[in-house]
Amino acid sequence: MPDGRGKYRRLIGIQLRISLLTAMQYRWDFLAQGLMQLLWMALSVMPLYIAYKARAVAQGSSLTATDIGGWGFYPATMVFATFYLLKAALDGAINPSLIGVVDHIRKGTLDFVLLKPADAQFLVSTAKFELWHVIDGLAAAVLVGVASQRFSHSGAPVGAFSASAILASLLLLLCGALLLYAVWLLVVCAAFYVVRIDNLSYLFTSVFDFARWPRGVFRGALHVVFTYVLPLVVMTSFPVDALLGRLRPQEALWALVLTGLLLLLSRWTFRRALANYTSASS
Amino acid sequence: MTAGAHVEVDKVSKHFRIHKRASGLKAALRSLVHRDYEERRAVVDLSFSIAPGERVGFLGPNGAGKTTTLKMLSGLLHPTSGNLRVAGHIPQQREPEFLKQITLVMGQKQQLLWDLPPVDTFELNRAIYDVPRGQFQETLEELTRLLDIAEVSRTPTRQLSLGERMKCELAAALLHRPRLLFLDEPTIGLDVSMQVVLRQFIRAYNERFQATVLLTSHYMEDVLQLCSRVLVIDAGTLRYDGDLVSLVRSQRPEKRITLRLEGEPSPEQLEKLKRRGLVQHERTQATLQVPQKELRAVVASLIEELPVVDLTIEDPPLEEVLRDLFAKTKTPSGRAPAAS
Amino acid sequence: MAGLKAYPTLLRIGFAEAIAYRAELLVWMLTTTMPLVSMALWSSAAAGQRLGPEQMGQAELVGYFTLTLLVRLITSSWVLWQLTEEIRSGTLAQRLLRPIHPLVSYTAEQLAALPLRGAIVLPLALGLLYFFARGQITSDPWLWLCFVLALPGAWAINFLSMALIGLLAFYVDSTLGLFYAWIGVYTLMSGYMVPMSLMPAWMAKLAALLPFRYMLETPVRMLLGWPLVGGAKDTLTGRAEAFWSLGIEYGYVVVLLVGVALLWRAGLRRYAAFGG
Numbered sequence: 055m056p057d058g059r060g061k062y063r064r065l066i067g068i069q070l071r072i073s074l075l076t077a078m079q080y081r082w083d084f085l086a087q088g089l090m091q092l093l094w095m096a097l098s099v100m101p102l103y104i105a106y107k108a109r110a111v112a113q114g115s116s117l118t119a120t121d122i123g124g125w126g127f128y129p130a131t132m133v134f135a136t137f138y139l140l141k142a143a144l145d146g147a148i149n150p151s152l153i154g155v156v157d158h159i160r161k162g163t164l165d166f167v168l169l170k171p172a173d174a175q176f177l178v179s180t181a182k183f184e185l186w187h188v189i190d191g192l193a194a195a196v197l198v199g200v201a202s203q204r205f206s207h208s209g210a211p212v213g214a215f216s217a218s219a220i221l222a223s224l225l226l227l228l229c230g231a232l233l234l235y236a237v238w239l240l241v242v243c244a245a246f247y248v249v250r251i252d253n254l255s256y257l258f259t260s261v262f263d264f265a266r267w268p269r270g271v272f273r274g275a276l277h278v279v280f281t282y283v284l285p286l287v288v289m290t291s292f293p294v295d296a297l298l299g300r301l302r303p304q305e306a307l308w309a310l311v312l313t314g315l316l317l318l319l320s321r322w323t324f325r326r327a328l329a330n331y332t333s334a335s336s
Numbered sequence: 337m338t339a340g341a342h343v344e345v346d347k348v349s350k351h352f353r354i355h356k357r358a359s360g361l362k363a364a365l366r367s368l369v370h371r372d373y374e375e376r377r378a379v380v381d382l383s384f385s386i387a388p389g390e391r392v393g394f395l396g397p398n399g400a401g402k403t404t405t406l407k408m409l410s411g412l413l414h415p416t417s418g419n420l421r422v423a424g425h426i427p428q429q430r431e432p433e434f435l436k437q438i439t440l441v442m443g444q445k446q447q448l449l450w451d452l453p454p455v456d457t458f459e460l461n462r463a464i465y466d467v468p469r470g471q472f473q474e475t476l477e478e479l480t481r482l483l484d485i486a487e488v489s490r491t492p493t494r495q496l497s498l499g500e501r502m503k504c505e506l507a508a509a510l511l512h513r514p515r516l517l518f519l520d521e522p523t524i525g526l527d528v529s530m531q532v533v534l535r536q537f538i539r540a541y542n543e544r545f546q547a548t549v550l551l552t553s554h555y556m557e558d559v560l561q562l563c564s565r566v567l568v569i570d571a572g573t574l575r576y577d578g579d580l581v582s583l584v585r586s587q588r589p590e591k592r593i594t595l596r597l598e599g600e601p602s603p604e605q606l607e608k609l610k611r612r613g614l615v616q617h618e619r620t621q622a623t624l625q626v627p628q629k630e631l632r633a634v635v636a637s638l639i640e641e642l643p644v645v646d647l648t649i650e651d652p653p654l655e656e657v658l659r660d661l662f663a664k665t666k667t668p669s670g671r672a673p674a675a676s
Numbered sequence: 677m678a679g680l681k682a683y684p685t686l687l688r689i690g691f692a693e694a695i696a697y698r699a700e701l702l703v704w705m706l707t708t709t710m711p712l713v714s715m716a717l718w719s720s721a722a723a724g725q726r727l728g729p730e731q732m733g734q735a736e737l738v739g740y741f742t743l744t745l746l747v748r749l750i751t752s753s754w755v756l757w758q759l760t761e762e763i764r765s766g767t768l769a770q771r772l773l774r775p776i777h778p779l780v781s782y783t784a785e786q787l788a789a790l791p792l793r794g795a796i797v798l799p800l801a802l803g804l805l806y807f808f809a810r811g812q813i814t815s816d817p818w819l820w821l822c823f824v825l826a827l828p829g830a831w832a833i834n835f836l837s838m839a840l841i842g843l844l845a846f847y848v849d850s851t852l853g854l855f856y857a858w859i860g861v862y863t864l865m866s867g868y869m870v871p872m873s874l875m876p877a878w879m880a881k882l883a884a885l886l887p888f889r890y891m892l893e894t895p896v897r898m899l900l901g902w903p904l905v906g907g908a909k910d911t912l913t914g915r916a917e918a919f920w921s922l923g924i925e926y927g928y929v930v931v932l933l934v935g936v937a938l939l940w941r942a943g944l945r946r947y948a949a950f951g952g
Contacts, residue, residue: 061466068463076451079492090856097860101714101869105721108874112725123720165412166447169440171432172464253703260707264716271720332428333352333414 065172066180073183088189091145095138095190095197098266102134103127118208123270128205130268132294135197136227137266140289142194143231144262146187148238153255154181156245164331175324179235202297213299222306223297229313230289234262236316239324246327265290285312341421342516342548343386343409348418350379350404350572378404380572382418386550388515391542393563393580394552401572402552406518409550410440423516436465439514443521446493446505454489454504458511465512472511478544479507482537499530506534510541517541519551523558535561591631592650593624598643605642612638620645682776683784690788701789705796708748714869715741730873730902739812740871742804743896748868749797751831751891753786759842760851763947772944779839779940786835814901822918826895829925833891836932843936846943861886867893872905880905887932890925 077084106127110120117127125133155178158164167177206215213219241254264272265286272280272287280287288309295301354374379401386392394402407413408420411427411434420427425434448457462472480486485507488500496504502522510517519538523531539562542549553559559566559580566583568576576583590613597620601609609617612634613624626634631649638644694701718727718737726733732740759782762768771778805813814820841858845851863869864879865888872880872893883889889904897904898918 061463064463068460072449072452072456072460075456076449079451086853090853093860094856097863098869100864101717104870104874105717108727109721109725112727122717123723161445162442163445163447165407165440165442166445168412168430169410169435169438170464171435171466177464248699253700253707256707257703260709263709263713266713267717267720271716273720276716332412333416 061172062176065176069180070183073185076182077185084186087184088186091142091187091190092193095193099131099134102130102267106130121270123268123273125268125270126205126209128201128208129294129298131201132198132205132297133268133290134266135194135201136230136290136293138194139191139198139227140230140234140265141259141262142187142191144234144238144259146184146191148231148235149255150182150184151179152238152242154178155242159245159331168328168332174328175239175321179239211298211300215297216299219297219299222301223293226288226293226296226301226306226309229309230293232313233285233289233316236313236320239320240316243320243323243327246331262286268294281308285309288312341385342388342390342423343384343550344419344421345382345384345405345409346419346421348379348382348405348408348415348420349377350401350408350413351416352376352378377572379408379415382569382572382574384567384574384577386548388548389542389546390565391539391549391563392551393559393566394550394569395554395556395559395566396552396569397554399571400569402569403520404572405569406440406520406550406552410438410518411435412440436512437514438516438518439509439512440518440520441505441509441522443524446501448493448501448504448508450494451492453492454485454508457493457504457508458489461508461511467512471513475511475513476507479510482540483507483533499526499533502526502530502534503537506537513545515545515547517547517549517551519549521553522551523553523555531555531558532561538562590625590627593626593631593635593638594648594650595622595624595638595642595644596620596646597622598645601642608641680780683780686776686781686784687788690785691791693785694789694792698792701792702796704754705749705793708745708752710869711741711745711748714744728871728874730871732871732873735809735811736900737871739809739900740896742809743899744868744892746797746801746804747827747830747892747895749793750790750827751834753831753835753838755782755786755835756838756842756851756855758782758785759839760845763842763845768947779936782839783835812900814899816901816915818915819898819901819918822915822922823895823899825922826890826898826925829922829929830891830895832929833887833925833932836929836936837887839936840932840939843939843943846939846946862888862891865889866891867896867905887925887928890921890928894921894925 105122106117106120109122110117113120120127122130155164158167158178167174170177202215238258241258244254261284264280269277269280269287269291277287292301292305292309296306352375354376355372382401382405394405396402404413408415409422409427411430414428423434423437425431427434448454449460458476461467462469467475480489483503483506485500485503488496489504489507493501493504506522517538522538523534526534535558538549538551541547549562551558551562564579566576566578566580567574568583592615595609597605600620601617601622606614606617609622609624613626615623615625617623624634635647635649639647715738718741719734721727722732722734722737727737730736759768762771768778771781774781837858841851841854844854848854864875865883865886867889872883872889875883883893884904894904898921903914903917904921
């Protein structure tokens with residue numbers, strides 16, 4: 055009987071279809087949530103704009119010529135939009151299904167997952183997608199596009215927006231999403247040991263909030279922490295640096311290595327947690 | 337090891353180490369440094385074997401270890417010691433070929449997707465279990481017919497009643513035609529007519545597909561109707577393994593009569609009741625325990641002699657019957673067990 | 677009022693609960709990162725410059741957002757979630773059966789958690805204030821007094837407005853939208869993400885009329901010794917303005933108190949009518 059790749063591809067298709075059907079059940083919620091996210095995004099871009107404006111006035115320069123931490127207004131906006139793009143992935147694809155694990159443990163239905171002849175991590179990671187986040191994801195992508203376009207007309211460095219730059223930035227964006235997934239999975243594994251972790255998803259997003267600013271905003275120790283410990287800079291600033299053709303090769307390498315390491319670590323931790331759940335180890 | 341057995345359990349034990357969760361700030365701080373453990377023995381030295389196609393019931397009070405045993409048999413828990421073999425596999429290794437042969441249905445828990453109709457869960461399970469389309473259709477049609485869920489399976493799960501949900505749960509659990517059914521309190525919370533429907537279905541499935549059924553319940557009726565053989569478990573140990581008829585006959589269960597009188601019983605009336613086997617009384621209500629043989633006579637005389645407004649006859653609670661069983665096996669002197 | 681005698685007991689029980697849920701409390705408090713996120717941006721934005729009409733430099737902005745964080749941690753409450761959940765699930769009925777007014781018991785629960793929150797926030801506060809905002813805090817004891825007096829008012833406005841929205845769960849299916857709208861306006865009008873002096877003038881004037889600033893901006897500016905922005909009484913300065921602001925703040929508390937009481941009564945009638 056055919057097994058392996060085909061089966062998992064089919065499963066993802068079915069899970070997506072199920073999420074879509076579920077979303078259609080709550081059609082108005084779908085739109086309302088999407089719109090709320092958009093409004094929120096518009097609201098949060100204000101401080102960025104006002105900060106640049108205020109600095110521009112204080113310096114006596116134009117908006118586009120002002121920089122904060124060595125980052126101009128448009129590149130900063132690109133990082134901001136990348137943040138919201140990743141946030142859409144987090145809220146739409148990563149958070150809902152992994153939160154389901156916590157729910158399963160509490161209700162005792164994780165057993166059903168373990169009884170199935172399919173990889174448990176795959177099953178729980180694809181269980182639920184909140185598809186309305188496609189709306190704000192698209193909006194964020196559009197914002198990146200617009201800011202890029204504006205920037206390319208006013209002071210973009212040589213090598214920015216080249217084909218290889220775009221490819222590199224997409225790859226790093228993927229890394230960012232995978233990093234989010236891996237870290238989030240690690241957090242969720244805590245639910246196996248400490249059953250009450252409702253607030254952890256809020257904590258996660260609260261820490262992730264720092265990623266909305268470009269790396270230049272963080273100096274000294276903070277920059278080190280956000281690059282090597284909590285890789286927020288890797289997630290949102292690296293893809294933009296790559297797009298602008300100014301990411302250094304060792305940084306790109308670090309992103310790839312870190313992603314691989316965290317994916318392996320999170321899978322290992324998840325399996326350990328499952329083993330503990332079935333008291334394989336005791 | 338018995339040849340050809342579907343389920344083999346050999347001296348299996350399961351111990352849990354539970355952290356004692358203390359209350360209060362001081363205790364909480366202390367627990368950071370030193371953890372207090374408590375060992376709970378859920379299953380102790382359990383041994384039995386089940387042949388293919390058998391319908392076996394696990395009887396026992398709450399906390400007896402029935403669910404733990406089922407979980408070990410389905411690979412969800414690792415035993416602390418002993419050997420387990422189900423369908424020739426070691427359950428805890430959770431090999432796909434093993435998982436495709438079993439199914440576990442848990443009474444109060446469901447695997448059906450909440451916002452969508454059961455048919456979508458069926459589709460999902462088909463993909464997960466790799467069931468070929470043709471076989472899937474066939475099985476689905478048959479299950480739909482047997483369970484009568486043609487319409488409900490197309491209604492969102494959240495709109496279904498508990499009974500309808502349970503039927504669809506069963507369908508979802510059996511789509512891959514498992515050879516082994518582990519049923520953990522499947523009829524809990526259901527009304528009597530639905531319980532009957534489910535029992536009939538399980539019997540039908542067992543006969544049709546030659547599937548082995550392991551059922552835990554603390555409803556005596558489930559086991560009486562479905563299982564020819566029972567395993568009685570209490571405090572993790574096996575107390576009885578044999579056919580049910582013998583157990584019931586050997587127990588000679590008594591019947592419980594609950595009376596409601598017109599007014600509070602007078603002292604003479606109370607004396608009469610005590611002679612008949614009064615167990616407890618409160619205001620206008622009285623409960624008696626009467627041997628099966630004397631039932632008709634006692635009821636007739638009660639109705640004649642006392643101002644009875646309402647009368648119910650039922651089996652004594654299973655816990656009591658089993659407690660009697662354990663008391664009997666523990667006191668070989670043959671003293672009659674004290675009433676309740 | 678019925679149940680006031682039991683208030684100390686309620687507080688004690690609430691305190692015990694807070695201890696039991698200490699991990700959740702800690703995590704919940706850690707989720708207030710927005711002031712720190714803002715601080716990161718603004719301290720970089722002000723590097724080597726002074727921003728806005730108030731000429732705020734790095735030190736000033738760091739001081740501002742440090743105080744924003746502390747005030748927010750002390751004055752926020754989660755009664756909205758509790759109220760909505762209990763109305764929705766029907767467990768409000770249990771509270772109604774008790775001889776204590778449910779809103780009173782909610783305040784007890786929120787307040788009882790304060791000592792624990794204070795215990796977590798205080799060392800943080802002292803540390804942050806010492807390292808980052810030392811030079812910014814005012815030395816005027818009267819302004820200190822105003823600050824201390826402003827905090828309960830800020831807590832009350834927070835609690836009452838959250839309760840108000842939560843009570844709307846008697847009428848609408850989902851209060852989440854309302855809550856987000858509220859938070860959105862709060863963000864704009866209270867100086868949470870951007871000091872009000874940098875906001876468009878019309879917005880600052882509007883904010884002067886609304887209660888949002890008293891939840892955050894007022895106490896913060898009091899302790900910093902900064903004037904309020906777009907204040908109605910442009911002629912008042914310093915202490916006079918601070919005392920005047922206190923007055924308006926508690927005025928809002930009274931208004932909200934009345935609003936909550938009325939909505940409670942009306943909503944309860946509806947709740948009973950529809951069987952909860």
